[in-house]
Every structure is written in structure tokens, then in C-alpha cells.
Amino acid sequence: MDGFKRKWVVAIDLGGTTTKLAFFNHSGKMIKKWKISTDKRNAGQYILDNIVTSIDKQLQQLKVDKEILTGIGMGAPGPVHLEQGLLYNAINLGWEKNYPLKKLLEKKMNLPVAVENDANCAALGEFWKGIGQHSKDLIFVTLGTGVGGGIISNGKLVRGVHGAGGEIGHITVIPKNGYRCNCGKIGCLETVASAKGIQRITKQLLASKKEKSMLSDKYFTVKDVFNAAKQCDPTASEVVDTFSFYLGLTLANIGNIFNPEIIILGGGIAKAGDFLVKKVQPYFENYAFPTVRDSTVISLTDLGNDAGVFGACRLILNQMMKSKKM
Structure with a gap:
């Protein structure tokens, strides 16, 4: 598959019940998609670790080295400070106000991260690859x-x-x-x-x-x-x-x-x-x-339920293009 020969990004649609994830190449071709349950126990402290573990597991199953990943885009439920990646208020996740989502995920994955409101991501997905x-x-x-x-x-x-x-x-x-x-x-x-x-x-x-x-x-x-x-x-x-x-x-x-x-x-x-x-x-x-x-x-x-991950993909690709890292 030509997608396996290129660099990938991770797209994440974080929901209160289910988190949808996907690998895309830099042309916007979806390589693999899957989903996991969103574990909100203990004020949501397991959510990011579960996402990281799931990404690693999928890479192992595909027999692909982590070095293929160049960035992560995420849609999250709540207003987001775009530059800082702060999630102002995520009632459905149990996180504290002004949760430093971008900073924490970048530290865990050692990759650039872009965060946006989940509905905005879905809109961006439809605008980019869907009916809009x-x-x-x-x-x-x-x-x-x-x-x-x-x-x-x-x-x-x-x-x-x-x-x-x-x-x-x-x-x-x-x-x-x-x-x-x-x-x-x-x-x-x-x-x-x-x-x-x-x-x-x-x-x-x-x-x-x-x-x-x-x-x-x-x-x-x-x-x-x-x-x-x-x-x-x-x-x-x-x-x-x-x-x-x-x-x-x-x-x-x-x-x-x-x-x-x-x-x-x-x-x-x-x-x-x-x-x-x-x-x-x-x-x-x-x-x-x-x-x-x-x-x-x-x-x-x-795009149905995939609108969010398509938008998250576009989000990180946009950020990478602006920073000239692509």
C-alpha cells in the first residue's frame, strides 16, 4: 500500500463515551481507523494514557515503527484555546478547567499536537473531504x-x-x-x-x-x-x-x-x-x-462518524504546514 511508504499523522475524535482514532498519510488518505472506550474514572486521569497505549498497539499490529508519525490532531468536547491547546471546560470528561491537553499529549507522545473543539473538527472534516x-x-x-x-x-x-x-x-x-x-x-x-x-x-x-x-x-x-x-x-x-x-x-x-x-x-x-x-x-x-x-x-x-477524525487530520496538517515541518 502506498500509504505505508509515507509519513502519517494521528487523528483523534475524543468523546465522552467513545474515542475514535485514525492514521492518515499527509495526502489525507485514511490508513486505519479504530475506537476505544473513554475511561472517565478518577476525573479522567486514564484517558490520555489509554489513547497513547492504543496508538502504540495499533502500530505494533501494523508492524510499523513509531517514527512514521509526525503529528497528532485532536477534537475535544469543549471550547479550546487553539494556540495553547487548553480545554477550557470539559464537563463530560471530568477534567479540571483549563486542562492543558496539548502540552500533556505532546509530552506523552513526543510529537506536535493540535487541539480543536470536536464539532469544529467535524465541520472542518466535512469542509475538507465531505459534502461541504x-x-x-x-x-x-x-x-x-x-x-x-x-x-x-x-x-x-x-x-x-x-x-x-x-x-x-x-x-x-x-x-x-x-x-x-x-x-x-x-x-x-x-x-x-x-x-x-x-x-x-x-x-x-x-x-x-x-x-x-x-x-x-x-x-x-x-x-x-x-x-x-x-x-x-x-x-x-x-x-x-x-x-x-x-x-x-x-x-x-x-x-x-x-x-x-x-x-x-x-x-x-x-x-x-x-x-x-x-x-x-x-x-x-x-x-x-x-x-x-x-x-x-x-x-x-x-462522512458520518468519521467527520471528526478527518477534521482532526486537517487540523494537524494545517499546523505543520504553518510551522514548515512537513
Whole structure:
């Protein structure tokens, strides 16, 4: 394989439950991908060591020397100081505030490291190799355990002064009597458009309604909710409509600011496919400025769960090119 003859980088998509990793060559060709569980015990002290051990193990299995690696790119859940690689606040990992992620990983791996917010990495991945690669203006929204977002305007990531640009999941959509979010605010989009939010709304509706539902069991997944809605289950349909209203309203408001060519939906909830897009689209069109409505396409991710590692690869390649080490 030609990829084995070139230098590689490591791309990491660090999640609260699972960490996805991949080797890429300098042309952006994926050589190998795999995943490990994210061990958050004892304030997340094992996370980086597990990543290092996993990388070493994969190199041994591929019978490749560690010298082939030239850098590491990582997407992490939370606002990031790009130059210093500080993770300001990683609630889902248990790490302290201003966690020196870049410095610690560089020390453990003896390689240059670039760190970025995970949703920003996913947006960068779609912009580079996915469905957004021909668009200079795009919005990427991850719909999973939480709700994340990445915005690319005129070909550049919107980061903000402290790396918190594009935090779509924390836009307030219910200003009064909303649910409390993990971030500490009330009524964030994440409280109604994430997997946890959908399950909470479903349970409340099931408890308040007398009619039978396909979701009457105590345990159900978000996939179950969408499948039931596809079969016109009244409770599930109401849940999906509520979810679609808040998401469509939010996308319209963001669209009115950035006028993107494409809005890309990713994450586990996006596996609902075209059914999801068809539910969100009418609300987006209803609240979007006419020019935005007519010029913006809502689409599903092209790279799926690999968007994050593709973005992390692009991130470290960009850093290496700037430092002229490639």
C-alpha cells in the first residue's frame, strides 16, 4: 500500500463515551481507523494514557515503527484555546478547567499536537473531504448525547475570542420554564434536541397521555422514537415535531446571520436520515429570511462518524504546514 511508504499523522475524535482514532498519510488518505472506550474514572486521569497505549498497539499490529508519525490532531468536547491547546471546560470528561491537553499529549507522545473543539473538527472534516468541500460557507450540527456546532464562514472556522464560537447547542430556545443544561443555563437547544432531551420529552408525554403508544415500555432509544414516528405513533410524532421545531427555528436564526450555502446534520440522531430533514425543513423555511431560505440546503453528513477524525487530520496538517515541518 502506498500509504505505508509515507509519513502519517494521528487523528483523534475524543468523546465522552467513545474515542475514535485514525492514521492518515499527509495526502489525507485514511490508513486505519479504530475506537476505544473513554475511561472517565478518577476525573479522567486514564484517558490520555489509554489513547497513547492504543496508538502504540495499533502500530505494533501494523508492524510499523513509531517514527512514521509526525503529528497528532485532536477534537475535544469543549471550547479550546487553539494556540495553547487548553480545554477550557470539559464537563463530560471530568477534567479540571483549563486542562492543558496539548502540552500533556505532546509530552506523552513526543510529537506536535493540535487541539480543536470536536464539532469544529467535524465541520472542518466535512469542509475538507465531505459534502461541504465545495462550499466556503457552511454550518455543521452534531446531534447526539449533546448538541454541538461548527461554522465555517468564507472558508474559515468561526472560533471567537475564547474558542466558543459555534456553540449552537447552547443557544437559548426556551427562555422561561426550560430544562437546565449541563452548561448551567436554562433552556438551551441541547436540552430539547439531544438524545437525552428527546428521551426526557418522550417520558413526560408518555406519563401525561392516556392513549396507547408503541413507546409504552420503560426503556426506549431515540431510534425507537423516530421509528415510531415514521409509523405515525401519536406520542412519537409529537416528540419529533417538538424536536424539529426547536432545531428548525435555531438553524433559521443562525442561517439569518451567516447565510450558509449548506447546513449539515450529523451525529447519532442524524441516522434518522431523510425523515429527519423533511421534518426540520418546514420550520427552517418558516423562520428563515427569504434569501437565506432560498439559498441554503439542509443535508445529512457525508462522512458520518468519521467527520471528526478527518477534521482532526486537517487540523494537524494545517499546523505543520504553518510551522514548515512537513
